[in-house]
Amino acid sequence: MGGPGFEHEEVYLGADKALRSQLASNEDNTAVHLTSRIHSHGVLSRIPRNRGTGMCICFLSGVVVWYFGWIIFLSCFIPVHFLLKGNDNLRKKMERALVELICSFFVASWTGVVKYHGPRPSMRPKQVFVANHTSMIDFIILEQMTAFAVIMQKHPGWVGLLQSTILESVGCIWFNRSEAKDREIVTRKLREHSQGADNNPLLIFPEGTCVNNQYSVMFKKGAFELGCTVCPIAIKYNKIFVDAFWNSRKQSFTMHLLQLMTSWAVVCDVWYLEPQNLRPGETPIEFAERIRDIISVRAGLKKVPWDGYLKYSRPSPKHRERKQQSFAESVLRGLELEEK
C-alpha cells in the first residue's frame, strides 16, 4: 500500500505534516496512506496557471477518487453486510470502519484538508455530540474520524438511497419536518439511542438547519434534554478556499458536491471541546445556550438570537406584537399615573 504513494512525499511534506500528525493516531492506517496520496494530486494541480485547466484537473481527480472509493467500499461492504449476518459484533465493527473509509474518500475527492484539534471522541454510553452546521459535508468530515450515528432529514434521490442503506449500519434516526407528531417520536428515539451502550455515539446539529459559518443561530433544546453528557464540536471552514455553506433551497446536494469538487480545496478546522453536563438548577435551554457560547467562541461565530428557519420565512407577527404590547403597557401606565 505504501509504495507508489511515497514518491510524492517531498512535494507535500510541508503542507501535509499537520494533517498526517493528526491522523497518526488513527488506527486505520489505510486511510492515512490513501488520503496522503490523493492530497498530492491537489498540490500538483496547483501548478497550471490556467484556472480552467486547474479546475478540470481538480474535478477529474476528484471524480476518480470518488469512483475508486465507491468501488473499494462496495466491494467490501456488500460481502461484509451479507456474509457476516450471524456475527453481529464483528459486522458492526467492520461496517463502522468502512463507513469511516468511504467518508475519507469523500473528503479526499474535494481535496479536503481537515485539521482536528482535541481528544478524539470515545465511545461511551449516555453521551451525545453537538456541532454547528454549515452543510451536509459537516457530517462527512466528522464521520471520517469517528463513526457517529446521526439524526437527519430523509432526502430524495441518490442521497436518500445512501442514507437508507449505508447509514443504517451506523445507526441513524430519521425525522420528517412536515409531520406534526414527529417531534415526540424523534425525542423518544433519541433518548433510546443515547441510553444504549452498544450504539454509536449520536451526533446532533442543534441549529436544525445549515448556517453560513459566520453566525450561530438558536439551538433547539432536544439534544440537551436527554440526560446525557454533551460534547461540543466546533467546525470552521476557511472561506478563502471555498464557501462551504449549502443553501439547500438554491442548490441540490449534487450540485453542491460538484462545486466543492471543482474548487481547490475544502479547508477546515474541527475542535473537539470539553464534555459538559447539565448544571444543577440549569434549564435545558440555558444549557443549550451555554454550549452555543462555547462553540461560537471556539469557531469565531457571532451569536444571533434567531431561529434558523428565519432564513426562509419572515418572523411571525407575534414578535412585533410583543413590542407593541410592552410599549402600550408603558403608555397606559403613564396615563394612569397622570389621572391620579
Next chain:
Amino acid sequence: MGNTSSMLTQYDIEEVQQHCNNAFSQQEIVSLYERFCQLDRNGGGFVSGEEFLSVPEFAVNPLSQRLLRMLDGLNFKEFVAFLSAFSPRATVQQKIEFIFKVYDSDGNGKVTVNDMLDVLHDLTGQFISEQQREQVLTKVLEEAGYNKESLLVMSDFVKILGSSGLKMEVEVPVD
C-alpha cells in the same frame, strides 16, 4: 456568494462621505457598502422593501412600514445619508430631524395631530383603544403647551425633544 462584485474607489468613498456630512468614517462606509451589496440581492443598485424586510430585526420593528417608505429605492449614497442620523457623530438636531421625518409622512414639513395618532397606533398596535390613544395624545400635547389643532414644525420638535437623551446609534463593524 458574499463576494463584493464591485469595489468602491477612493473617489466614490469621498463622495459618499461628503454627501453624509462626514457622519461615517471611510472604513465604516466600506463596511456599509458590503452590507448594502449583501442586502441588494438582485443587484439592482438599490435595496427594495422586500429585501429590507428580510432582516429579521427590521421586520419586527413596529415602525417598519414607515421606515420603508423613506428607504425604498435609495441608492448607496442616499442610504448612507439616511443612516447618518444613527451615527455616533450625529448631533441631537440631526436625530430629531430624522424623527420628524418619520412622523411627517406626507413630507410637507408639518406634523398634525392625526400624524401623531397614526404613529402612536403603529407603536401600540391593537393593545390600546382608539379612545385611549386620543386621551394620551391630548394629555401629552397639553403638557407641552399645544392643542388639538396645532401643527407642529421642526422647531417644535426640537423644543420638546431637545433636552431628552436620544439613544439612536448604530454600530458599524469595521474589519
